[in-house]
Amino acid sequence: MKNGKFLKTVALVLALTAVLAISAPAQAKVQLTMGSWRADDVTQMTKLLAAFTQKYPNISVKFDPTNPPDYNAALNLQLQSGIGPDLMYARSYDTGVQIFKQGYFADVTDLPGLKKVYSDLARAPWADENGRSFAVPFCAVSHGVYYNVDLFKKLGLSVPQTWEDFLATCKKIQAAGVTPVANGLADQWDINEVVMMNILPNFIGGPQGRLDYEAGKTKFNDAKMVAAFQAMKDLAAFCPKGFEALTYNDSNALFVNQKAAMYFDGSWTMASFTDMKFDWSVFAPPPPKGMKGYVTFHPDSGIAMNPKTKYPTECKTLLQWLYSDEAAAIVSNNIPTGFFTIASNAAKITDAHANAFLQMSKSHPTDVRFVWPRLMSGKPSGYNLLNDGTIAVMTGKMSPQQAADALQNGLAQWYVPSK
């Protein structure tokens, strides 16, 4: 009797343990961390990742962004000391490739369905020269010219179709006592990334033109490049008084306060244009007469996986979910305003302004920012040469030809095809 009771107890305990052992892994919750430079996007990303947790209740993801300028350095440090996040935003092109080559991004080429949802072209910014993907493509940004629709109506202006039209429009706006273009030079990066590289594809003939420069078939100081620098010089006359010392935020404020009629900028800025006192819209940068118009649609962020993560299966589950058909609508409408998914199954965006921006890149052929794919991995960087040249031309320190020569000579120091 005593023995029987003992056996029963043992059996019960064993049975309970077995139940616990089976249920434990099923109930264990995994929390993944996701590193990012988009500190502004915590709200939207948290929402997006919550939708994922709803579908996979055992996996939650903590979005843990870093101050944008510190991201690359901080991430490098984390990865090298083995405390990197499980998942992280990956920069496109060389910056990302370098980290991949050091072995800090997992190879995700063989994730099921990746190649179906993303074309080779869409995957290229996050792949090495052998076509191995180190991140799932996530967001792209677009570029254009914001304009004050009310003011255009008041002055009887229409959206310019050619660069010559554009300059004539600027002249009319200036004559009416309004600053035509809000952009300035103080922060440097914006004149380069959202103005010069915004109009550049129009002057050099889009992606094919860029590839010719990259292959060394065209010199960087050819007539097309000089024409682009000339356009920047012409633009300077229509920038605000004291534009040499106006910052990116100043330019934004000039447009918002209706002191400037147009504003070259990226799609991400429309998130700050929510409570505007006037009707605004956006147009594609107009090409010079006789040239084809392009829109700079630039791959911005991919999502990579840490090869040392403790939860590779869970990480892959999230990555696959991000581009799955069922998540397409959630992703499209929850990634921050002004960012666009690159997936072929992307859903229609509900925000009207964002949609207008996206339509621009659907009705025009697109290219990426000129220097990103090949020209930033040496010294002097093509980015700096283009930036310094643009500013020098706009402040009258260099002629367009001199700026183009400086670009060619600088790149010839290290970029082999241009020698």
Place this chain on the structure above:
Amino acid sequence: MIARAGLRGRDGAFWFLFILPALAVYAAFMAAPVIDSLRMSFFSGSGYAVDNFVGFDNYVKLFTDPETSTRFLKAFTNNWEFFGITMLVQNTFGLAFALILSAKGFKGKGFFRTIIFVPVTLSVLVTGYIWKLILNPQWGELNILLTKAGLGSLALPWLGDTRFALPAITLVSAWQWVGLPTMMFLAGLERIPEELFEAAQIDGAGGWLTFSKIKLPLLLPVIGIVTVLTFVGNFNAFDVVYAMEGANGPPAYATDLMGTFFYRTGIAGQHPVGIPDMGLGAAVAAVTFAVLFAGVLLANRLMNKDEAERGPAMDGGRA
């Protein structure tokens, strides 16, 4: 007796215990990083794994690579200009303020002393930002005032003009820090014995003569210290440029200082790639350190020589 003898016996080790905590802190937080930074200047590597020994390559690159050496030289000369203007403006005003504050019968000394000193207590990022707003070409107070005074042609984009950007930043820095030399000069002036002025007065010396023959010579040691502090502060400066212009020292590197050049090279990397070359950055830091070291050594030598020549007279005959 025994205890005292024992204490005396361990005398050598005993005093050492008192400076040990300070020495440990100094060694851990000052000496070790400086030495490690010097070591790092002989290495290269991507990101933060600086482990590839390259000998003097970083220094060779710093002085001969066209891109790097141009930036380095520009930052170096800019730093001298920054120092020159600071000496001329900040320390001259500091001396003038101290003379006024210490003048006999000057009312409101405490009030003005506070006013002059308040900016010193503020963060450079705050004052830099405020001045950036004041100097803004579209809505800055300065250009609005100039325009209202009929001087619209002088309303320039100060921080965006290669001619004016560095002087403008230097003046902002001088405005902020003028309180420090003022306080030091004031303390120096108040240390001058009253008898000297009385004697001078009896001998019929006027204000200028009193200043040039008594106050100025007796302030020389203070001037020396102020110069050294300004020198060290200026060659380590980074924040004021970062706050008002950004890490690239725009426009066209006109406001690039050793500090911003070092930050770009060794810490932040160049936008948008942002991967720093820490070995090269350490080389920049080492050169800055050498310049500072040489400067301070020279100043010390000059000051000591000065003191030796003057001898006791310095201290008004008290020493």
